[in-house]
Amino acid sequence: MEDDKLFCSYYTKSEYITDYMTKMLDFNKDHLILEPSAGDGVFVDELLKRQPSVNITAYDLNPKAVEILNSKYKDFPNVEVINSDTLLDVNLDMLVFNNGYYDRVIGNPPYGAWQDYEKRANLKNLYKGFYVKESYTLFLLRCVSLLKENGKLTFIIPDTFLNLHMHNKLREFLLLNTKIQEILMIPSSFFPGVNFGYSNLTIITVQKTTKDEALKNTIRIVRGLKKVSNIEDITNGSNLEKYLVEDISQREIYESVDMAFLIKAGSEIRNLINNSEVTLGDLADCVTGIYTGNNKEFFKVASSEVRNPTKCDMVNPEQVEYDFLQHDNLLSGIEGNKHFIPAVKGNAEMYLRKNDWFIDWGKEAVNHYKTDKKARFQNSKYYFKKGIAVPMVKSSKVKANLINNQVFDQSVVGIFPKNNDYLYYLLALLNSDIVNTIIQTINHTANNSANYLKKIPVVLPDSNEVLESVNNLVSKMINHCNETGSINNDIQNELNDIFNELYKQKKLPAEVLG
Missing domain, CATH: 3.40.50.150 (Vaccinia Virus protein VP39)
Known part of the structure; x- marks a missing residue:
C-alpha cells in the first residue's frame, strides 16, 4: 500500500x-x-x-x-x-x-x-x-x-x-x-x-x-x-x-x-460558449482574493456551527469592528483592539451570506499579509468594493452571493462588474439554472477558478425594463434572505424564467433550459 x-x-x-x-x-x-x-x-x-x-x-x-x-x-x-x-x-x-x-x-x-x-x-x-x-x-x-x-x-x-x-x-x-x-x-x-x-x-x-x-x-x-x-x-x-x-x-x-x-450539456450549450458575443470576462473583473499564509492564526469564526476544516478559533465579539469602512487607509490595517472585520470566505447560500468569518485586519497582521513569503495580498484594489462571490470549489449547484464592501479570500472568486448597474443582474444570472448548466459544461471538475468563470456567455437584455425587473426581484430576494435566512423559491423561479427566455433567443432547446 x-x-x-x-x-x-x-x-x-x-x-x-x-x-x-x-x-x-x-x-x-x-x-x-x-x-x-x-x-x-x-x-x-x-x-x-x-x-x-x-x-x-x-x-x-x-x-x-x-x-x-x-x-x-x-x-x-x-x-x-x-x-x-x-x-x-x-x-x-x-x-x-x-x-x-x-x-x-x-x-x-x-x-x-x-x-x-x-x-x-x-x-x-x-x-x-x-x-x-x-x-x-x-x-x-x-x-x-x-x-x-x-x-x-x-x-x-x-x-x-x-x-x-x-x-x-x-x-x-x-x-x-x-x-x-x-x-x-x-x-x-x-x-x-x-x-x-x-x-x-x-x-x-x-x-x-x-x-x-x-x-x-x-x-x-x-x-x-x-x-x-x-x-x-x-x-x-x-x-x-x-x-x-x-x-x-x-x-x-x-x-x-x-x-x-x-x-456535458450537448451541442447547443457548446455552440453558445464557443460563439458568445459577450462573456462574463467582458463585463466584470474576475479575481482571487487574499491568502494569509496561516488561516488558523488570522481567521476566526462566528460560532462553532460554522464549517471550519482548519479549526480556527471563535472570534471575541469585543474585537470585531463592523463599521470598518469609517477607517482611513484600510489597506494599511486598523489600529486598536477592534481589529477583526467580517470577511468573505468559503461556501455560502445564494444571494446573501452571513458574517461567519472574520479576518485579523490589525496593522501588524496586514503587514504580515504584504511581506510574508507564504501570504498573498493579491488583487487588493478590489478589497472593500461591492461585488459577487462564487466559491472556488463548486458543488452541483453554484451559489453566488454579494461581497458587501468586504475583504475576500482565495476560497472564492470575486466578480466585480465594470458597470455597477449590472451588479444585481449578474448576481441573479450566476444563480440561475441555465448558467449553472453552462458553468458545469465549461469545467466539469470541482475547480471553479476565475479563468473558467470569465468564459460564461452573458445574454444582456435589450430593454431597460427587463434589467429593472431583474434588479427589483434581486432586491426583494436579498430582503427576504436577510429576514428569513433562506431564498424565496417563487422569486428564484421568476428569475429563472427571465433568463430562460433570454437564452431561448439563442435557440437553446427546452430540455437545456429546464
Whole structure:
C-alpha cells in the first residue's frame, strides 16, 4: 500500500475494463506492445490470454513490482520486463527520436505522482510547454510519441484533460497528432481503490496519425454508465440506447475555446460558449482574493456551527469592528483592539451570506499579509468594493452571493462588474439554472477558478425594463434572505424564467433550459 501511494499506482482489477481496453487495442500476434506502467501485470495477462506469442515490453519504476513481474513471466520469452522510468528512459528517447517503435500501447499510468524537484526540472526540459506536475499527461504524451504511424493506444486517465487550462498543450497535441477514436467516461468508483473528489476517469483510445487526417476524424464519447458491468455493453456494442453516446467532430473540438471538450450539456450549450458575443470576462473583473499564509492564526469564526476544516478559533465579539469602512487607509490595517472585520470566505447560500468569518485586519497582521513569503495580498484594489462571490470549489449547484464592501479570500472568486448597474443582474444570472448548466459544461471538475468563470456567455437584455425587473426581484430576494435566512423559491423561479427566455433567443432547446 505504501508503494502504491509513493508511485501513485492504482492497479486495474476489473475484467470489464481489461476486456474493453484489449478489444479497443485491436492487436494481433505480430504487433509490438508496450505497457508503460505494468504494475502487477493485469494488462499483460489479458494480452497473453488473447495472443500467447505476442511481444510485450513491460516497464515499471517500482522495483518490487518489477520483481513480481519477472517471476510471473519467467516462462514467457516474449515478455520483457524493464525496471526504469518510462518518462526519462534514454532508450525510449531514441525510439521517440526515430518516430516511434511500438504498434500498440495499453496502460493505466500513475495519476498525480510526486516528482522531486530535480526530476521535475528534467521533465520540464524534456516535455517543454506541458504540465509536468500531473504524471498521467506526460505518460500519454510520451506513449503516443512511441507509437508507429497508425499505431493505437488505450489508457485509463482522469477526465481533467478534457477541460482544464493546464492541459491545453496536451489537448492540442492529441487533436493534431491522433485520431481520438473513443472516450469512455466512467465514475472513479468503478476503479477499486480510487475515488477522486475532483474528477472522474476516462478510458481514451487514440490512433497516431497526421494533422490532416486527425482533423477529419469524429470522436465518439460515451457517458451515462451507472455500474461497472455496463462496460460490457460498450465492449459488445449492445444496448447502447441506455447510454449517452455522442459523435463530435475532432475539428470542432480543436476550434472550440481553449480546445476544450465542452461535452456535458450537448451541442447547443457548446455552440453558445464557443460563439458568445459577450462573456462574463467582458463585463466584470474576475479575481482571487487574499491568502494569509496561516488561516488558523488570522481567521476566526462566528460560532462553532460554522464549517471550519482548519479549526480556527471563535472570534471575541469585543474585537470585531463592523463599521470598518469609517477607517482611513484600510489597506494599511486598523489600529486598536477592534481589529477583526467580517470577511468573505468559503461556501455560502445564494444571494446573501452571513458574517461567519472574520479576518485579523490589525496593522501588524496586514503587514504580515504584504511581506510574508507564504501570504498573498493579491488583487487588493478590489478589497472593500461591492461585488459577487462564487466559491472556488463548486458543488452541483453554484451559489453566488454579494461581497458587501468586504475583504475576500482565495476560497472564492470575486466578480466585480465594470458597470455597477449590472451588479444585481449578474448576481441573479450566476444563480440561475441555465448558467449553472453552462458553468458545469465549461469545467466539469470541482475547480471553479476565475479563468473558467470569465468564459460564461452573458445574454444582456435589450430593454431597460427587463434589467429593472431583474434588479427589483434581486432586491426583494436579498430582503427576504436577510429576514428569513433562506431564498424565496417563487422569486428564484421568476428569475429563472427571465433568463430562460433570454437564452431561448439563442435557440437553446427546452430540455437545456429546464
